[in-house]
Amino acid sequence: MLQVLQAEFADVTISKLRFLEAEGLVTPARTASGYRKFSAADIERLRYVLTAQRDQYLPLKVIKEHLGAMDRGLRPTPGGPPAAPVAAEPAGLPVAEDFGADRTELKLTREELRVAAGITAELLEQLESHQLVVARGNHYDGDAILVAKAAAEFGRYGVEPRHLRPFRTAADREVGLIEQVAGPRRDDKTQELAALAVRLHAALVRSRLSR
Amino acid sequence: MLQVLQAEFADVTISKLRFLEAEGLVTPARTASGYRKFSAADIERLRYVLTAQRDQYLPLKVIKEHLGAMDRGLRPTPGGPPAAPVAAEPAGLPVAEDFGADRTELKLTREELRVAAGITAELLEQLESHQLVVARGNHYDGDAILVAKAAAEFGRYGVEPRHLRPFRTAADREVGLIEQVAGPRRDDKTQELAALAVRLHAALVRSRLSR
DNA sequence: TTGCGGCCTCAACCGCCGGTCGAGGGTTGA
């Protein structure tokens, strides 16, 4: 059984199989005495894992997601990642899978934000009143710093927060568009669309400027 | 110049750019005093690297091979780079959001624009009717390519030009603000404000998305 | 029933990748 796979993938070792089991990618049955017993289905699964790893350079984390999606009945995906597992989750459940885990999961207090952005309490207050910066719960994320810094810089040119409201409006509209297209879930598609929106925006500003 | 990329890829840092240079993925020019100077082409290259890394999980080693292949004018590997930054044009297509690069000098005919952006005549027509792309005289500048490309990509998600009108509106408003502050002349101040506007915009979009 | 080669677990360790950090120093512009 091990030999079968080894014939196909030169570098599979028992140690590797144990590792993959520990990572939850396969769950072979056991004999009475505790030995692993790989079914044909297990071997098929391993074949998928090993080829995805070798030919597409996918990290195990991602392969695991794909397998999970397949288990839930989403396409067997010949030669490509499965369609986004966007399947409608049973509503109401908190669905523990918070992936796409962003480094923007920074949580700052109001004061930390103020210091990080190097702005006055007054400016921060104005930014909040125009909803350019908004708390989630009573914390702020990393993007809030960027917003605040940009606003501060505008301030040096005499541009006040209230002049920046159109930015907020525009951003909201774009986010609306993105969510309409990509769904409410944050995933790769969302990110791609966001990047695209920013790029389009930048190009438009430039082109309008140079007229 | 760093900020320009940061607007699009939240996690690019100077340190990362240095690392990528050390790895031979980009080779920016240098000023007399040794500072890195990223050309539009460099930025385009970086964009490719960063998206391949983020969206396809490719290891840098592989990305480097792809870049090398593209430099040699080949279309690399099956399942390889999708939108290769391989320029069909002699004059190396400017594609980056570099507010300093004077791409405004570029003068394209309508057909040249269409080919450079890789879009259909129909799409171009729609873009013009919504004033997302506008001719000056009877020529188009480099920014028009960027706009058209972004629109084309949106198209693949089912987003049509008419859905993009708010972008135009937003850009116009921002340009209005910038000119009001910096005066109608295009100078350094204008460019700085423009970069600032794009940065603020990007940060806002991100922060609204992650709520 | 002893021996020997497998398999088991669990924890420690490893090498590489993809960067980050910091010391020490030059550049730029207000």
Next chain:
DNA sequence: TCAACCCTCGACCGGCGGTTGAGGCCGCAA
């Protein structure tokens, strides 16, 4: 003159994808 950048170079780091080894059970056959 000073702050705020940028530079280099070497040390360091965390995570990923396993490997290694100690200590122990299983199974077979001499």
